[in-house]
Amino acid sequence: MASSFEISGLSAWYGSRLAIEDMSLSVEPNQVTALIGPSGCGKSTFIRCLNRLHELIPGARAEGKVMLDGENIYDDAMDPVAVRRAVGMVFQRPNPFPTMSIQENVVAGFRLNGRKSRKELEEITQAALTGAGLWDEVKDRLSSPAIGLSGGQQQRLCIARATAVEPEILLMDEPCSALDPVATLKIEDLIMELRESYTIVLVTHNMQQAARVADRTAFLLSENTGDPGRIIEVGPTKKIFTQPEDKRTEGYITGRFG
Amino acid sequence: MQAAPSTRRKLTDRTALVVMALCIILSAVPLVSILIEVIVKGLHAIHGLSFFTQPPPGDPTSKGGGVANSIIGTVLMVLIASVVFIPLGILGAVYLAEFAPGTRLSRTVRFFAEVMTGIPSILFGVFAYGIVVVYMHHYSALAGALALGMIMWPIVLRTSEEMLLLVPPGIREASLALGTPKWKTVLKVVLPSASAGITTGAMLAVSRAAGETAPLLFTALDWQFISYKVTQPISSLPVAIFNGATSAYDPQVARAWGAALTLIAFVLILTLAARYVTNRRSAT
Numbered sequence: 001m002a003s004s005f006e007i008s009g010l011s012a013w014y015g016s017r018l019a020i021e022d023m024s025l026s027v028e029p030n031q032v033t034a035l036i037g038p039s040g041c042g043k044s045t046f047i048r049c050l051n052r053l054h055e056l057i058p059g060a061r062a063e064g065k066v067m068l069d070g071e072n073i074y075d076d077a078m079d080p081v082a083v084r085r086a087v088g089m090v091f092q093r094p095n096p097f098p099t100m101s102i103q104e105n106v107v108a109g110f111r112l113n114g115r116k117s118r119k120e121l122e123e124i125t126q127a128a129l130t131g132a133g134l135w136d137e138v139k140d141r142l143s144s145p146a147i148g149l150s151g152g153q154q155q156r157l158c159i160a161r162a163t164a165v166e167p168e169i170l171l172m173d174e175p176c177s178a179l180d181p182v183a184t185l186k187i188e189d190l191i192m193e194l195r196e197s198y199t200i201v202l203v204t205h206n207m208q209q210a211a212r213v214a215d216r217t218a219f220l221l222s223e224n225t226g227d228p229g230r231i232i233e234v235g236p237t238k239k240i241f242t243q244p245e246d247k248r249t250e251g252y253i254t255g256r257f258g
Numbered sequence: 259m260q261a262a263p264s265t266r267r268k269l270t271d272r273t274a275l276v277v278m279a280l281c282i283i284l285s286a287v288p289l290v291s292i293l294i295e296v297i298v299k300g301l302h303a304i305h306g307l308s309f310f311t312q313p314p315p316g317d318p319t320s321k322g323g324g325v326a327n328s329i330i331g332t333v334l335m336v337l338i339a340s341v342v343f344i345p346l347g348i349l350g351a352v353y354l355a356e357f358a359p360g361t362r363l364s365r366t367v368r369f370f371a372e373v374m375t376g377i378p379s380i381l382f383g384v385f386a387y388g389i390v391v392v393y394m395h396h397y398s399a400l401a402g403a404l405a406l407g408m409i410m411w412p413i414v415l416r417t418s419e420e421m422l423l424l425v426p427p428g429i430r431e432a433s434l435a436l437g438t439p440k441w442k443t444v445l446k447v448v449l450p451s452a453s454a455g456i457t458t459g460a461m462l463a464v465s466r467a468a469g470e471t472a473p474l475l476f477t478a479l480d481w482q483f484i485s486y487k488v489t490q491p492i493s494s495l496p497v498a499i500f501n502g503a504t505s506a507y508d509p510q511v512a513r514a515w516g517a518a519l520t521l522i523a524f525v526l527i528l529t530l531a532a533r534y535v536t537n538r539r540s541a542t
Contacts, residue, residue: 091431
């Protein structure tokens, strides 16, 4: 069974500006939880709080409780580096390491943070690339530079890199926003497969994408420009898209704003 | 149908083109003539390999001999300056770009580094004279190396910082999100991504230092024998050119031309080597 998040009272600041306020959400194991909402509603800030990446921006901080399998990752005794090892992340723009080859990228988590034999690294490479649906496309050029791949392939490489270290949860911050429709479809199929072994939190700008892949969906909104983002409504994806309880959710999904 | 351009427009077009071409040719004249002059006179003075292996003869009126003492001096001082000040510059840049970006400290240091690149190089000679030569009571290669290093330092700092800031933030986040500590991210991900640019900046600084004359005149002075002692005066190619060119004896003037060609070749080889390294890095 994969891990789960129990988030309560999470707020985050950039300097003195409150970006998200008092967010609470439970992320169920082996499910895809999607976060939707208009630009500036704090989706990315929220997801970046879940692996303590947010606080690395100068002046930024976060407060609240994020329980990962019963342990608060914001506890004083918690090492943020250890949190980031347990919670993997895929970013908006594909960001393979430009100086490394395809294989070196996949096993970067081990190359940077531990020792493994050559044979183990080869096995990990094949497993992770197969899992990311990229093995057949790149198996003959594992040692060529990663930046030679197409955008969609680079993003699947980044997914392989994040899953190679076997995190407990996978965060995906608009993983398809820089990709064309065909590449997007491949990533979505991949998300459905990854759900078998991982818990996934997916930020998306694209409501259809949330409808297609997510088990549960949360709608975030910052009501006026400058207001902090809040969670307006959470529920099973089908319910959010067919019978939303909140007027504002209904307005957003029917395209009246956002 | 479009009307054909008027004769006046055609004429203006032609005139502008000719004027621009003339400007290009004009600006190339001094450069090319200097190069030709140095190559012709330099090759004439370099009579054989012994030019690079022998010091000048004791008698300034006799022909033969070489500038080995100056080549050794330049290489030695530039080497000492590089070994000490290139790492200092790169480490400083890493701190400014990775650990204190946008802070008052980094803005202040960047401002002073910019000012330092504009300071006339002779002042670095005065500085080295004041803190090394005065205390040691004699001129030395060490004082020369310090003056050259002080010239290289801000160049390396500025170019390295700019190259580090050019590394996309996404690369850093990717590494941090894998659970890599910050220092390891900088060492294994950010620095390799910027290495080509940093190498170019360092080579630029080395070429600049190798050609400096003024700061060496009263720090390293000159020495007509081959010497490897860092606490003693030492010759260098620019100072040898300066002293030789102002000499009354023809053989000394000729050796100065040879030294000039040697210096140009030295800088050219360094630049080409930097290009080669840069291209190979960015190709892989």
